Amino acid sequence: MTLILDNLSALVVGATVFLMMLSTQLRVTEMSVEQSTSYMMKNQASSLATWVEEDILRLGENIDKTVEAPYENPVQANGRTTEFTFFRDSINTNVAPPDTLRIQTRYDLEEIGERVLEGDTLSVYRINRNVKMGGGAWQPAGQSPPLVSVFRVDMLDMDAQVVADPVAALAADPLSVRNTRVRFAMVAPYDLERSTLQQVYYGSTLIIPN
Amino acid sequence: MPQTLLAFLGMMIVSMYSLNTQRYEMLVQNRDIKREMEEMAGSIALETMEIIRTREFDQAVVDSSVTGTLADIALFEFLGTPNQFATGNQCAVFGTGSFDCDDVDDFHEMATATRPFVLGNDTVWFAVDVSVKYVTDALAPAAFATTNKEVQIEVKDWWADGSAFIANPITLTRVLTYEF
Numbered sequence: 001m002t003l004i005l006d007n008l009s010a011l012v013v014g015a016t017v018f019l020m021m022l023s024t025q026l027r028v029t030e031m032s033v034e035q036s037t038s039y040m041m042k043n044q045a046s047s048l049a050t051w052v053e054e055d056i057l058r059l060g061e062n063i064d065k066t067v068e069a070p071y072e073n074p075v076q077a078n079g080r081t082t083e084f085t086f087f088r089d090s091i092n093t094n095v096a097p098p099d100t101l102r103i104q105t106r107y108d109l110e111e112i113g114e115r116v117l118e119g120d121t122l123s124v125y126r127i128n129r130n131v132k133m134g135g136g137a138w139q140p141a142g143q144s145p146p147l148v149s150v151f152r153v154d155m156l157d158m159d160a161q162v163v164a165d166p167v168a169a170l171a172a173d174p175l176s177v178r179n180t181r182v183r184f185a186m187v188a189p190y191d192l193e194r195s196t197l198q199q200v201y202y203g204s205t206l207i208i209p210n
Numbered sequence: 211m212p213q214t215l216l217a218f219l220g221m222m223i224v225s226m227y228s229l230n231t232q233r234y235e236m237l238v239q240n241r242d243i244k245r246e247m248e249e250m251a252g253s254i255a256l257e258t259m260e261i262i263r264t265r266e267f268d269q270a271v272v273d274s275s276v277t278g279t280l281a282d283i284a285l286f287e288f289l290g291t292p293n294q295f296a297t298g299n300q301c302a303v304f305g306t307g308s309f310d311c312d313d314v315d316d317f318h319e320m321a322t323a324t325r326p327f328v329l330g331n332d333t334v335w336f337a338v339d340v341s342v343k344y345v346t347d348a349l350a351p352a353a354f355a356t357t358n359k360e361v362q363i364e365v366k367d368w369w370a371d372g373s374a375f376i377a378n379p380i381t382l383t384r385v386l387t388y389e390f
Contacts, residue, residue, distance in 0.1 A: 202249065203327060204256060
């Protein structure tokens with residue numbers, strides 16, 4: 001007892017120092033997990049952005065826009081695009097007459113579940129990519145991680161204003177739809193309450209090739 | 211006495227460690243937010259470039275006074291240096307006024323536009339500035355009219371209190387060429 005009382009101040013100071021060390025160390029560990037999560041989120045968003053861009057840049061390839069629209073109107077619901085189908089033609093010039101194969105690509109938004117971010121409940125989705133070659137059946141050809149919270153495809157005019165019915169607009173004027181804008185947001189794979197980045201955003205406006 | 215000094219030293223070391231950790235966390239947070247802003251700014255720059263790219267090369271094309279020959283170069287707007295084109299246009303397309311910016315150089319040094327990056331319930335605003343100049347076929351700056359106009363777009367985040375996460379604007383440059 002005497003020993004404890006003699007060293008009481010040292011004990012108090014020691015305990016305080018220990019607790020401070022512990023809490024700081026915990027925060028350092030949390031930060032390290034946050035950074036890994038953030039990296040994973042950015043990496044997955046970047047992969048998704050890459051294949052979406054590669055697809056969209058070939059939208060309407062070898063198709064005469066004065067004859068037909070190389071896409072169907074994006075299906076929008078609750079501010080999100082739930083389905084978007086577009087196509088291009090592949091031409092085999094080694095045969096006479098040249099053979100044309102239509103390649104259709106479709107993005108479907110599939111609801112996977114819900115996530116709570118800063119008190120808000122968000123639905124999270126997976127983007128399923130399906131491809132149809134010529135008259136064949138739709139085949140799955142890739143999917144995003146089930147972390148997409150927003151996915152929106154808009155067809156834009158020359159002033160970057162959204163065209164409500166792009167197929168009809170293009171039929172009336174082949175120059176009425178000039179760009180495709182794709183935007184999406186992706187949530188972190190793990191819930192971290194104090195994380196700086198809860199979602200990453202991506203957006204790209206790509207001109208439709210002539 | 212030595213005990214007190216040791217305790218004081220211990221407290222000091224832990225406080226410094228804790229302070230450094232907090233500082234590092236702040237830096238990481240700022241860096242993450244800045245990177246996200248830069249990503250969005252890049253998207254806004256690209257969208258702005260696509261808007262400009264859909265315009266005619268020059269007012270002479272809009273007015274249909276061109277002939278599709280090299281003689282057209284003499285018809286292209288050129289006001290001298292340093293500003294080769296009129297400045298301060300308030301382009302209707304960006305909502306800053308009612309001027310019909312219908313050719314590429316109408317955007318040169320236009321009134322700064324603020325463009326939204328809208329996604330879900332969040333909107334972040336970005337300030338957009340554009341400069342246009344003639345360049346040669348070798349992409350060197352030209353002090354005369356050519357068939358190439360270099361469009362440079364600078365974007366940074368815009369907040370009502372004047373603060374910004376992006377210290378140096380994101381720059382996107384493209385050369386647009388006259389099609390004979």
